[in-house]
Amino acid sequence: MEKSFEPSTFETKWYAHWETTGCFKPSGKGQPYTIMLPPPNVTGTLHMGHAFQHTLMDALVRYHRMKGYDTLWQVGADHAGIATEMVVSRNLALEGKGETRDSLGRDKFIEKVWAWKQESGDTIARQMRRMGASGDWSRERFTMDDGLSKAVVETFVRLHEEGLIYRGQRLVNWDPVLKTAISDLEVVSEEEDGKLWSIRYPLADGNDLVVATTRPETMLGDTALMVHPEDERYSHLVGKTVKLPLSDREIPVIADDYVDREFGTGVVKVTPAHDFNDYAVGQRHGLPMINILTPDAAINDNAPEKYRGLDRYAARKAVLADLEAAGLLVEEKKHKLQVPRGDRTGQVIEPYLTDQWFVKMDSLAARGLELVENGDVRFVPENWINTYRHWMGNIQDWCISRQLWWGHRIPAWYDAAGKAYVGRDEAEARARNGLGDDVALTRDSDVLETWFSSSLWSHSTLGWPDAGDMEKYGYAKRLPTSVLVTGFDIIFFWVARMIMMTDHFTGEVPFKDVYITGLVRDKDGQKMSKSKGNVLDPIDLIDGISLDDLVAKRTSGLMKPTDAPKIEKATRKEFPDGIPAFGADALRFTFASLATHGRDIKFDLARCEGYKNFCNKLWNAARFTLMNCEDFVGADSAPEPTTDAERWILHRFNETLREVEKAYADYRFDLASQALYEFAWNEFCDWFLELAKPALHGDKGAAADSTRHTLLFVLEGLLRALHPVIPFVTEEIWHSVAPKLGITADTISTQAWPEANPAFDAPGAAADIEWLKAAVTQLRSIRSQMNIAPSKTVPLLLQDGDATDRARTQRYAAALTFLARLESIAWLDGDAPAAAAAVLGDLKLLIPLEGLIDLGAERARLDKELKRIAGEIAKCEAKLGNATFVQNAPAAVVDTERGRLADWARQHAGLQAQRSKLG
Template sequence: MTTLQPSYEPGSFESDLYVKWESQGLFRPQGNGEAYTVLLPPPNVTGTLHMGHAFQHTLMDTLVRYHRMRGYRTLWQMGTDHAGIATEMVVSRNLAIAGQGETRESLGRDAFIAKVWEWKGQSGDTIERQMRRLGASGDWSRSVFTMDPMASDAVIEAFVRLHEKGLIYRGQRLVNWDPVLKTAISDLEVVSEEEDGSLWSIRYDVVDPQAGEPDHVIVATTRPETLLGDTAVMVHPEDERYTGLIGKRVRVPLIGREVPVIADDYVDREFGTGVVKVTPAHDFNDNAVGQRHNLPVINILTDTAHIIDTLDEIPSAYRGLDRFAARKLMVEDLESAGALIETKPHKLQVPRGDRSGQVIEPYLTDQWFVKMDELGRRGLEIVEKGDVRFVPSNWVSTYRHWLENIQDWTISRQLWWGHRIPAWYDEQGRVFVGRNEAEVRETNGLSDSVALRQEADVLETWFSSAMFPFSTQGWPNAELMSARGFDSNLPTSVLVTGFDIIFFWVARMIMMTDELVGQVPFKDVYITGLVRDKDGKKMSKSKGNVLDPLDIIDGISADALVAKRTSGLLKPTDAPKIEKATRKEFPQGIAPHGADALRLTMASLAGPGRDVKFDMGRAEGYKNFCNKLWNATRFVLMNTEGMTVDLSVPHVPETDAERWILSELSRTSTEVAEHFAAYRFDLLAQSVYDFAWTTFCDWFLELTKPALADAQSSAAVSTRKTLLIVLDALLRLLHPLIPFVTEQLWQAVAPRLGLQGSLMTQSYPQATDVSAYAGATADVEWLRAVVSSLRRVRSELNVSPGKQVNLLIGSPSASDTARLAKFDAAIRFLNKIESIRVLAAGTDAPPAAAAVVGDMSLLVPLEGLVDLDAERARLDKELKRISVEITKCESKLASDTFVANAPAAVVEQERQRLVDWRAQFEGLSATRAKL
């Protein structure tokens, strides 16, 4: 039996509990129930747990624990992603820090990949260890790394099958090129932000102008260095200023190349001079124009964004220069040559790589692509038909917009870490695709004497991630599929992920799973918002407002927090400002809150909106909640010492308080089930919080005290049983949200109910038929209203808690009179009432503090208690408050829109509220008149 410490100290038991859960295999699929499967969005192997992870992982774990307790055969499929670009950056940086002269290039491909695997073995499991600290109950024994053999086989198989169907092809096209990482990246990995730049107006001379014709045009550009690759200038066909020049030729300054003047609707006549240069090799829009007009495509950059040295037209002074150095020199030379007409400041959208932060270049290379037109059509159809449901549903429009404008997907990356593309080239440059070189030779009749070299590029990370729903379940190996439960685990039940990767991952999983497996990858997609700081600002290292979930769980000193926030800044000069803000917000650092308080905070914030504002004050409040739950359990254990309840014998409660709490338990169970089904974690957290804090701790424990006062009575015995039964149910209700404290408390409660094992394998509370308790529930709600009203009066009168007072009852109904008799002892006990007397009809009451419950007045004589002037002021304040509530109700009910559109029950509830407020106003007004 677990013995509870006097105080709630989560650090003393959370980690130990997790070790027990995992060692006992409790996270693995159990039983023969209906499958419930959740995919973990595989975090980068380079990563550490951040607030976004903590948010999403809390929601996933809550769903998994709930369905496990509901009897489902539950699998939370864990995994990590090899994160090609990010991992190469980390390992390359580690090599530089080591200072031994080793680089990616000096090591060579095989040795560098060996270094990556070595690093992965040392620190690649960090985030999984951190997830355990949060309480993630995933099946770690089945965790899949996207470079594991099983996952790699699936990726290769997918590539080959898609290639065989003509859906994968190789071609030369413009791609987004990161000149630092020296790889193509997708549109989704490009971040464009407005920056200050310049707009240069440059003179292009007309070749052999006729008399009366302009001898030059002025071209406006934000990238003058690209004129080295110009193959045309362009005007709008309806621009009367230039119609006579269409078909003429102009001379590109500095290099003398003659290019045509073409007309195209693409030109914005209002931009610059209305004449634009066309550089098909270095601009996506220009490339499209070039294809329409059959223009030459001239590349002027290397893969590091330096000017090439292989084009004779380019002056030697520019060859080998970085693009921005070339720009500076060329602008000077244009000015010297009299070709620079004007330079003016200009705001422009600058594309930067989200990993390197470098300006991205449109770059012409040979890449591998997936054709997306038909896949995109199917991906859209699947969601439009409802085979995959988005929650909240408004995200469907975002998904639809992207798929309706989808481009072919660039899947090759110029990296070494990743799945190497299964394609081989012979000496003539012919390409052969197969699962391995042996298959390529056999399929294509190539003898061992034919030299083959494998494609150097790897597949982008999102390609392998798109296979995650089925690569983790053994596909395409039939034996592995059977062993891992492929048929029952696909489609998965729900995907919990952020809106920022709907395109990166969600859409691609839908399309790839449909194409390769003929299934949808998941039935529901629950889209979360982003976790921001308490002021709604995005958490970022540069802002110095990042919170580490583990620091909230385990605590951190102010000095350590400052050191963490100010180390590794891109702008070290920001450190003093960040330190000042941090010490102001956290002068004592962050106290340990435990995993449960953080989890409950996250769940409570998970409304249907996009952004989540994280406030440490809420985490502190939920730590207090866990502490209250701890103390309530100690109260129950103290009052049930030596008792064992036989749950096989139906329990028949004796008191109204018991019947009321069992009714409230059933109602809460119904609410909770509805909130789980709707993915309303915020309402779920509120429901169980209210039941635990207000209904159970604040009221039921108080209402049990009169019965428990006579320890030998049958009412006391019945009440003690109900305390244990309801506490057990409460801990079950809370467990998916706050697993650690509920498990620790349940282990102390379970022996008294004849239960054993772990709380996570117990059944989840379900609603029961409590219609027979309706009368008792109404009676107790009346008692609560009376007790609350009297407590408010005592508080406002500032009467000490231990002081006995007298109570006068005015205008009780027959039901009030019956309830007064029934609950006489409880009212006296709970409100420190010395005497209760019903005023005879027509009898004037002495000056008294008043409250009203229905039509009944509760009067506490003021003589000897308070200053009458103070009581008059109190009543005036209360009447003013009630008057405001009456006005609110009247305004609502006067609104035709409200009456017509609100549910009938809501309208009726509002009418009843108005009746109640008016009754209170009348009763208090009468009392005020007497004073």
């Protein structure tokens, strides 16, 4: 092994080896274990949320692969209709040839999209490889693949046949730049400064009603005013009409309990075609739906002539000016409001009345809820079932059409009268409806939204609906899949829809478990966003990035370029030296350690530094082991320990493996990584390497060889246990360690998980060594506090204690002498001289002070320690003095607290006795 740990020298090498040798492919042996990667956008790059979730998925896949499961991590990408069209359109503009989406036409534009996809559409797949993702890339799927496209068409046609898909006019989120409907998930609402205008609506009797609005231009589409049915101020007006300002229309006054009587004047304007709540009111009261906007948010011909053709904001100015001129504008004041913007364009989204295709959700949602309630699908953490219930209980029909070109084109054709005919192709649509060639049909120009195709991901990637493909991809074996790892923000948009669709078409649930991760935030708990300037790129954390490059990355492409100076200043302050290269393993270990069952993940680069140090410590421990086993040739068999130190480390390794297995079963990646960290750093690297030295350097050949065997055995097993979390460094080290045990396999990735061996359970030896560790720790603490030079040996006096303490002292005299740098060990039967003292149970550990230290300094040390212990005693007494704690806490917890109190009391008494001897 090289002297220094340099991840950049081997990470890409090992990933190429894993992929080219096919070790990520299913083995065909054992029980199936399958994870479907939530398909990232083909336009996307790896962000912290991706890297976090991919780390957890990869750890699960690698762990189960080593446990002997027939593992498949199905990878792939989503065609991302809106994002991809924007990328390709932007590229066309940059080419400077004057070509646009519209000037090319549909077919030519789609050709451009496919060309871009072939050249640049696999960025995120490359970045996943850099993270170490062990997906089966030979089975990589794309939602626009022929097979998946066939599944989309089949699904649409069948749902239409069943009456679950229909075309109708409804209100949708509309992006006036993209000129398409978008989903709720693509709308970002944030509080902004706006205005609230109060407007008079004249009554026929000469009086008027005052209404407040933040969007005065929409009044051109008002079809009613609304009051609360129990509001006595207006009850006499219900059923009467008012004159709609700036128009020649009259609209009714209606009553509906949607109105908040305490807000404003208690009178609300109703614009059903431009507000989602008003739309629901309009449906209840049978109001006309008057759309006053064109697809690009200009005023259309349904409005008075003078406003037609004006942009919505120009129309707002004109409406306000005319209202003021007519004496109908009562008030204008500042107002904070939630403004919905498209996440792609940043434009204000309009509620827009248009013809779209919808999926009826009532029966599908009822079944989807049933599958979760009866346990066929389990949420982890289980509290997320409440979010699922809420969404499914308030479900609306699903708008599945988009006014785009890139995507799965809707399989519907229209005749001259506008009647739609659905089929798998035009020939089928004609045949099923008895249409001859003389009937001209026009293909629907819309495409299906990407959530529609991704809702089929669990079964379409396994070959459905083609029987041959289903056999080829293992459909019968792998559905349901094992677990879905995803974020809480798409429980409804993706998780729920997959459950409904997969069950409806296959009779199976798509996955048995849904593990919901938290949201990765910055170290201060703030959401990572480009506008905040706190975004971290996982690849930059792996490979490092200079300060100037980091500043350039964070300030480019901002929605508000004016934010750039602030972001640059903050970045230079936080990262004056840029970001160092931590390597993929350190980043992965950081993510695993943060993967609690909480809602938010606070990411701190200091954790990356700590886990890079861990990898370095593991590296150095391996080098120490190999140097001390240079001439040793072991066997791939369990060691037969001859020393208690060996028995202890094997026992603790057993306990650690059991703890880690339980943590994986519970999706507690934080507990698994913590257990592995503690064992590797504290017990193997720190203690066992020290405890092994007396045997390695002693004159007993059997003990030395046994210790070498155990060193290699535990290290090799530890590398396998760590491999799912930190695959690169464990692979690199393993190839130096495994041959010493006669193991010559090609990769650690396909080695068996290190199962706990009951033969290594040795609680007695473990207790003895824990006593030895505690004694050495206490003595080292005294030496440190007394500033005794490491090279200086000191006498040790022992007092009190019991027969077990005497037996252990005799048994481990050599180890105590070596590890604590002692010149002698003696038991006291009478009074002790002035000495630095520590207490281990009833046993006092005394280092005589004469000639070693300043007695005043030792008095101060003891006083400080006595104060600390008194504080611990007070905490225990407070707990045990709390009747609620004693009555409600588990008996074992109360007993543990009582034991802690007794132990602290013994330590305090022993140190107090020693302090009294110093005057």
